[in-house]
Amino acid sequence: MSAVQEAVTDAPAVEAVPKRALTLGTGTSLTVLAALILAPLFVKNFIIFQMTMLLVYGLAVLALNILTGGSGQFSLGQSAFYAVGAYTSAILMEHAGMNYALTLPIAGLICFIFGFLFGLPALRLSGVYLALATFALATAMPQLLKLGYVEHWTGGVQGLVVTKPDAPFGLPMSQDMWLYYFTLVITIAIYVFSVNLLRSRSGRAFMAIRDNEIAASAMGVDVALYKTLAFGVSAGITGVAGGLGAIAVQFVAPDGYTIALAIQLFVGMVIGGVGWLPGSIVGSAFIIFVPNIAEGISKGLSYAVFGVILFLVIFLVPHGARQVALIAQHLLGKLKKS
Amino acid sequence: MELFTNQVLAGIATGAIYACMALALVMIYQAIDHLNFAQGEMAMFSTFVSWQLMQWGVPYWGAFLLTLAFSFAGGIVIERTLFKPLAKAPILTNVAGFIALFAIINSVAGLIWDFTIKQYPTPFGSSPFLGSQLISTHQAGMIGVTVLLLIALYIFFRFTRIGLAMRAAASVPESARLVGINTSWMIALGWGMAAAIGSIAGMLIAPVVFLEPNMMGGVLIYGFAAAVLGGLTSPFGAVIGGFLVGIVENLAGTYIPGVGNELKLPIALALIVTVLVVKPAGLFGRPIVKRV
Numbered sequence: 001m002s003a004v005q006e007a008v009t010d011a012p013a014v015e016a017v018p019k020r021a022l023t024l025g026t027g028t029s030l031t032v033l034a035a036l037i038l039a040p041l042f043v044k045n046f047i048i049f050q051m052t053m054l055l056v057y058g059l060a061v062l063a064l065n066i067l068t069g070g071s072g073q074f075s076l077g078q079s080a081f082y083a084v085g086a087y088t089s090a091i092l093m094e095h096a097g098m099n100y101a102l103t104l105p106i107a108g109l110i111c112f113i114f115g116f117l118f119g120l121p122a123l124r125l126s127g128v129y130l131a132l133a134t135f136a137l138a139t140a141m142p143q144l145l146k147l148g149y150v151e152h153w154t155g156g157v158q159g160l161v162v163t164k165p166d167a168p169f170g171l172p173m174s175q176d177m178w179l180y181y182f183t184l185v186i187t188i189a190i191y192v193f194s195v196n197l198l199r200s201r202s203g204r205a206f207m208a209i210r211d212n213e214i215a216a217s218a219m220g221v222d223v224a225l226y227k228t229l230a231f232g233v234s235a236g237i238t239g240v241a242g243g244l245g246a247i248a249v250q251f252v253a254p255d256g257y258t259i260a261l262a263i264q265l266f267v268g269m270v271i272g273g274v275g276w277l278p279g280s281i282v283g284s285a286f287i288i289f290v291p292n293i294a295e296g297i298s299k300g301l302s303y304a305v306f307g308v309i310l311f312l313v314i315f316l317v318p319h320g321a322r323q324v325a326l327i328a329q330h331l332l333g334k335l336k337k338s
Numbered sequence: 339m340e341l342f343t344n345q346v347l348a349g350i351a352t353g354a355i356y357a358c359m360a361l362a363l364v365m366i367y368q369a370i371d372h373l374n375f376a377q378g379e380m381a382m383f384s385t386f387v388s389w390q391l392m393q394w395g396v397p398y399w400g401a402f403l404l405t406l407a408f409s410f411a412g413g414i415v416i417e418r419t420l421f422k423p424l425a426k427a428p429i430l431t432n433v434a435g436f437i438a439l440f441a442i443i444n445s446v447a448g449l450i451w452d453f454t455i456k457q458y459p460t461p462f463g464s465s466p467f468l469g470s471q472l473i474s475t476h477q478a479g480m481i482g483v484t485v486l487l488l489i490a491l492y493i494f495f496r497f498t499r500i501g502l503a504m505r506a507a508a509s510v511p512e513s514a515r516l517v518g519i520n521t522s523w524m525i526a527l528g529w530g531m532a533a534a535i536g537s538i539a540g541m542l543i544a545p546v547v548f549l550e551p552n553m554m555g556g557v558l559i560y561g562f563a564a565a566v567l568g569g570l571t572s573p574f575g576a577v578i579g580g581f582l583v584g585i586v587e588n589l590a591g592t593y594i595p596g597v598g599n600e601l602k603l604p605i606a607l608a609l610i611v612t613v614l615v616v617k618p619a620g621l622f623g624r625p626i627v628k629r630v
Contacts, residue, residue, distance in 0.1 A: 033522050045375070068430065074430065074433060076375075076433075084385040121611050121614060121615040123613055124614065124618055128371075128372060128373050128429060128433070129566075129614055131373070131375075131433050131620070132373055132562055132566070132614075133610055134612060135375065135559075135562075136559055136562065136563075136606060136607040136610045136611075137607055138604070139555065139556075139559050139603055139607070140559075140603040140607040143602075143603045143604055144604055150599070162476055180525050259555070263437055263440070263441065266433075266434070266437060267434075267437065267438075267441075270430075270434045273500075274430060301445060301449060302445070303441040303442070303444055303445035303448075304441065304445035304446055304449065305445075306438070306441045306445075307437075307438040307439065307440070307441035307442030307445065308438075308442060310434055310435075310437065310438035311420065311435065311442075313437045313568070314424070314427075314434055314435055315423065318427070318431060335546065336599070
């Protein structure tokens with residue numbers, strides 16, 4: 001290897017998504033919202049629980065989507081941020097006796113700081129290096145949680161049991177249903193925040209960096225600041241999702257937050273369509289329901305099904321659910337004409 | 339002092355495995371500029387194949403060679419069918435492809451051979467090597483096989499026509515194509531060799547970590563650490579990095595209080611992040627300069 005320096009012109013890390021394509025139209029949004037509000041009134045508690053998890057994972061996928069679809073950075077380590085959020089909520093509730101709702105902003109804040117700090121070295125890493133560093137983070141996280149020093153707080157291998165909150169003000173609701181609506185409100189708030197974030201000055205800066213980092217910095221975008229900021233925001237949202245997940249599952253343990261979770265979230269993002277925020281919920285539905293169906297066919301098969309579908313998506317519909325939605329719209333338009 | 343020597347030698351033995359993994363990663367990285375996140379799972383699958391062959395009564399070295407051939411062919415098939423069409427796709431698509439491959443291989447191995455932990459034989463035995471208490475015969479065997487492999491690879495890349503063609507295709511693909519080298523097949527060949535080298539790592543480490551579908555998780559992270567430390571653009575660096583990482587891992591586990599077994603993966607993480615921040619090109623890699 002001589003000192004010859006090679007000139008490299010990279011392909012963009014992520015294909016550009018136009019800003020207008022990030023969200024759904026008003027009509028569709030309201031329909032989805034109405035469905036999400038009404039559905040739990042007609043189903044059993046277990047299904048309500050699954051719908052809560054759908055929103056929780058939806059948030060985590062959304063967070064990854066802001067990072068990857070928005071700013072063009074990779075993370076295979078979202079499970080680490082999710083774990084930190086979950087543990088923050090669990091520890092505050094069980095050791096400090098704090099109200100569950102108050103623990104979420106704290107979980108978000110701690111993860112924001114953690115993500116921001118982890119984002120600092122990430123500045124120097126691009127593309128595949130970042131994927132590598134975050135992959136290592138996700139692999140190391142369960143071992144860090146089991147560490148002897150923090151065992152008093154984290155409960156070591158056994159983890160912590162979290163109490164499920166009752167509905168307040170004597171509302172006539174089951175715990176599951178209350179938690180669902182609670183999660184739904186937070187999800188909608190974060191979704192609106194994310195959409196506005198991506199439409200704001202910061203969002204435009206993210207996308208400029210995604211499309212061409214050098215050009216962005218030439219136009220005066222502070223690349224370092226916005227890259228770490230994207231990491232921080234993404235980690236913060238993932239942390240809130242982790243906290244909600246811990247409350248819903250009522251349990252945290254190191255082995256719940258392995259690299260497998262990070263892979264699921266990544267798969268969810270690709271299936272939902274990178275950069276298409278409503279796709280997050282589609283991706284989330286995929287990672288929650290497909291394993292159940294696959295396990296029904298054969299035990300241990302769920303990952304193979306994940307992988308095969310992921311390959312099909314990459315080859316056939318590289319833009320995931322967004323592309324499917326567009327094709328469907330196109331076909332509908334044709335039907336109307338004829 | 340004896341503890342120190344002992345730990346360094348043990349470090350070199352596991353380092354040999356990391357060196358193989360790192361070498362396999364670097365070979366694919368050189369060929370297609372992507373990190374193969376499924377390298378560990380490919381190696382694990384090969385190891386299971388060799389175990390299955392031995393269950394069917396094939397002697398160890400026969401199974402070893404058959405597995406090498408199987409892995410080589412498997413690597414080429416994976417490249418031809420799955421990754422060749424993705425060559426011009428964005429990085430994200432490629433990462434997704436590797437993750438998908440990771441999931442499929444892991445799951446299929448679990449499906450065929452289930453997730454119970456299995457013993458894996460060693461042809462070297464585990465008695466003390468040459469009567470010394472410092473190192474076992476299996477550890478010495480790990481080092482010996484790796485060194486033989488490295489010598490063979492050196493000769494292949496340095497003195498054969500096809501080795502030269504592969505190096506040319508990796509460093510300047512356009513010019514290589516112009517002088518008549520089939521660069522596309524060189525990439526496939528690189529995949530095949532990487533898969534075969536990975537399978538050697540898997541078969542050598544299996545007696546230590548035992549055989550199960552998740553056995554290569556930690557080894558892969560150390561392989562990454564080794565490749566990054568040595569420089570992703572330098573096969574030689576990757577090998578040196580592998581041995582260094584093996585030694586560091588063992589010494590840290592012995593001398594830093596509280597590290598022990600439970601912190602070994604975070605050490606790899608710290609190593610990766612430190613190298614990437616301080617010297618992203620690694621010890622022996624060449625810095626990449628982008629043209630605006």
